[in-house]
Amino acid sequence: MNNNIGIYIWFSIITIVAIIIGPILAVQAETYLSRRREERERRLQVFRTLMLTRKVPLAPNRIDALNLIDIYFDKDDEVTKGWRAYFDTLNNLFKEGISIDEAKRLNATSEEKFIDLLDSMSKAVGYKKFDKTYLKNAVYFPQAYSGYLESQINANKNLGPIIDIIKQAMEQKTNKNENQKADK
Numbered sequence: 001m002n003n004n005i006g007i008y009i010w011f012s013i014i015t016i017v018a019i020i021i022g023p024i025l026a027v028q029a030e031t032y033l034s035r036r037r038e039e040r041e042r043r044l045q046v047f048r049t050l051m052l053t054r055k056v057p058l059a060p061n062r063i064d065a066l067n068l069i070d071i072y073f074d075k076d077d078e079v080t081k082g083w084r085a086y087f088d089t090l091n092n093l094f095k096e097g098i099s100i101d102e103a104k105r106l107n108a109t110s111e112e113k114f115i116d117l118l119d120s121m122s123k124a125v126g127y128k129k130f131d132k133t134y135l136k137n138a139v140y141f142p143q144a145y146s147g148y149l150e151s152q153i154n155a156n157k158n159l160g161p162i163i164d165i166i167k168q169a170m171e172q173k174t175n176k177n178e179n180q181k182a183d184k
Contacts, residue, residue, distance in 0.1 A: 040125070043072045047121045054118070054139050069121075076124045082117035089113050111136075 046065045053062035073079040089110040122130040
C-alpha cells in the first residue's frame with residue numbers, strides 16, 4: 001500500500017509539473033517557430049525583389065533589397081560572400097576615369113556576380129532547381145520598357161541644369177531674406 005501511495009504522489013507531482021510547464025513550453029515553441037517563419041519570409045522577400053528587378057539595376061526596391069542582404073542573410077556564408085563580390089564590382093564600376101572598355105568589362109563582371117549572388121540566395125531560401133542560366137535568361141523584360149527606362153534616365157540627365165538653376169535661385173532668395181533680416 002505504501003508503494004502505491006508513493007507512486008501516486010510521484011504521478012501527482014509529474015502531472016502538476018506538466019500542467020505548469022506544458023503551456024510555457026508550447027508558447028516558447030510557437031514563438032520560436034513564428035520567428036523562424038518571419039525570418040524565412042523576410043529572406044524570401046529580398047530574394048523575390050531581386051528576382052523581379054534582375055533587368056532593372058537602378059530600381060529603388062532592388063537597391064533596398066541589396067542593402068538588406070547583410071541583415072537577413074548574415075548567417076549564410078555563401079550569400080554573404082556572393083554579396084560582397086557583387087558589391088565590390090558595383091563600387092569599381094562607377095570609379096571616375098575608367099575607360100569605356102573597362103566599364104563594359106566591369107559591367108559584364110558585375111552581371112555575372114549578380115547571377116552568382118542570386119544562385120546562392122535561391123539555394124539558401126529553398127529554390128534548388130534554379131540554375132545560373134535560368135536566373136540570367138528567364139525573365140520577361142519587354143523592349144518597350146527598356147526604351148521607357150532609357151528615356152527616364154535621359155530626362156533626368158536633362159533636368160540637371162534646370163535643378164541647378166532652381167537651387168541657385170533659392171539660395172539667392174535665402175541670402176536676400178537673410179540680408180533683409182540683418183538690416184532690420
